[in-house]
Amino acid sequence: MPSDTEVATTSANLLEPRTESKPAGVTLSLAPINATVSLRDQAYARLRQAISEADIYRSREEIRLDEKDLTEALGVSRTPIREAMTLLEQEGFLRTVPRRGIYIVRKTKHEIVEMINMWAALESMAARLATLRATDAEIASLRHMFDHFQNATPAEHIEEYSEANIAFHQAIVQLSKSQIIFDTIKNIFVHVRAIRKMTISQSDRAARSIEDHMKIIEALEARDTELVERLVRQHSLDLAAFVEANCDFLD
Structure with missing residues (x-):
């Protein structure tokens, strides 16, 4: 599993996480990943860092991640994205809501x-x-x-x-x-x-x-x-x- 430092230093794309009512100012900063290293590991590192830097408590609205937006921002297929999100869900950063999507976890x-x-x-x-x-x-x-x-x-x-x-x-x-x-x-x-x-x-x-x-x-x-x-x-x-x-x- 990648360390916290395995992240991009520049952002080529900005992903605006989708919500039921999109909170102003909440963005995840992501850049395309390098296929020479495990795509899942790189996707995991990029997403984890982006989540850690997002203002996830700025709004009461839940922040929903969209697979299509993530694949476009990172420049990979959905498979490594899904694998990365599974790891992040196991670590307590994301949660899946049936028929609604995947959300960044906000603590009480x-x-x-x-x-x-x-x-x-x-x-x-x-x-x-x-x-x-x-x-x-x-x-x-x-x-x-x-x-x-x-x-x-x-x-x-x-x-x-x-x-x-x-x-x-x-x-x-x-x-x-x-x-x-x-x-x-x-x-x-x-x-x-x-x-x-x-x-x-x-x-x-x-x-x-x-x-x-x-x-x-x-x-x-x-x-x-x-x-x-x-x-x-x-x-x-x-x-x-x-x-x-x-x-x-x-x-």
């Missing part, structure tokens, strides 16, 4: 909160391991993720900060150098990423987020195992509490 608020709680446990352990396994240079690289925001508030560049925020949390997991944690967390990440992106602009969360990140980086630099584990866990638990209190649109 309760499910999202539970996923964030799980993320808090896994990422905090990853941070703990990072103090023991990451090099000084690797930890120092975390600071550079926020260089762009030193002379401007995150709220002034909310889209860019949102991506930096997400990359920061991915980096902490990677610095743990634990394949088990990475493999366990990667499917949770798709939904947590979408919620982080939606909530970062609300209630001054961006400013508070960067403050938390700086404290986490300082604890990593100090190799303070107990402190960094506590800070990272609380950072995600705060997000869970915010979702619980403010994200009724998920139900």
